[in-house]
Amino acid sequence: MRGRTPPLADRLAALREAVEVGGDRLEVPELERARGLLAKAGARGALGDATVVALAGATGSGKSTLFNALSGGEVSTPGVRRPTTGVAHATVWGGDDATDRLLDWLQVPRRHRHAPEPAMDGLVLLDLPDHDSVKLEHRLEVDRLVQLVDVLVWVLDPEKYADAAVHERYLVPLAGHAGVLLVVLNQVDRLDPAAARACLADLRALLDREGLADTPLLALSARTGAGLGELRADLARRVSARRAATDRLTADVRTTATALAAQ
Ligand SMILES: Nc1nc2c(ncn2[C@@H]2O[C@H](COP(=O)(O)OP(=O)(O)O)[C@@H](O)[C@H]2O)c(=O)[nH]1
Ligand SMILES: [Mg+2]
Known part of the structure; x- marks a missing residue:
């Protein structure tokens, strides 16, 4: 939907897919950072709001x-x-x-x-x-x-x-x-x-x-x-x-996905 921000879960799923695809092709620091972020998001998400x-x-x-x-x-x-x-x-x-x-x-x-x-x-x-x-x-x-x-x-x-x-x-x-x-x-x-x-x-x-x-x-x-x-x-x-935890993770995913896409 135009103008609608994708929810964090969708962004994380997209990032996970990009990491899986990218992992076969190249090993760059951005990929490692993306893996770290996915781990952080999983942990933080389970720790309340x-x-x-x-x-x-x-x-x-x-x-x-x-x-x-x-x-x-x-x-x-x-x-x-x-x-x-x-x-x-x-x-x-x-x-x-x-x-x-x-x-x-x-x-x-x-x-x-x-x-x-x-x-x-x-x-x-x-x-x-x-x-x-x-x-x-x-x-x-x-x-x-x-x-x-x-x-x-x-x-x-x-x-x-x-x-x-x-x-x-x-x-x-x-x-x-x-x-x-x-x-x-x-x-x-x-x-x-x-x-x-x-x-x-x-x-x-x-x-x-x-x-x-x-x-x-x-x-x-x-x-x-x-x-x-x-x-x-x-x-x-x-x-x-x-929603601060979600906002922080969303901003992290945006930055990390952009960096990964530039590879
Ligand atoms: N005049 C003034 N002094 C302040 C203010 N805030 C902190 N200080 C002083 O600045 C010094 C350092 O403060 P501190 O809270 O330990 O800074 P920190 O190193 O960032 O934790 C102390 O002597 C404080 O009393 C302020 O708003 N006005
Ligand atoms: Mg201090």
């Missing part, structure tokens, strides 16, 4: 402070001395056995259960290690989880928001995933209103140029709480729609 949201970003951007502000307490220790932890932390809203299995699959051992909050029921929030950590194992842990989570919130700050590392390594490759991405400009309390507007406009233009025009950009202060309501509302919408 909770929404896994990860806070990602550079050292000192404010991930842990934001994680605590959303979690309603001191759950993850903000960095005094760096580098901080290489292990992701989770706060779970209304989790059940399926959520525990989901976190086992994600290999996130540190978990905190939030008090009941109906609007957020079904949210699994992760505080990731720093993507620019001096420790290789921290960076590898970020890369591993970036592949697995449903929604990525990139926490940027006024100094480093245009850093090539985050844009080239993470945001541009995720351009096919605009729907599962959210960018926040944190620490806006450190800017006067005019500077904050200029910074946001510059970052917006940069994201648009990178093919991320559909990605929401929010101004935020994890310290003062400014903009936090808007972020919560965005997350609550995604959580109640219960």
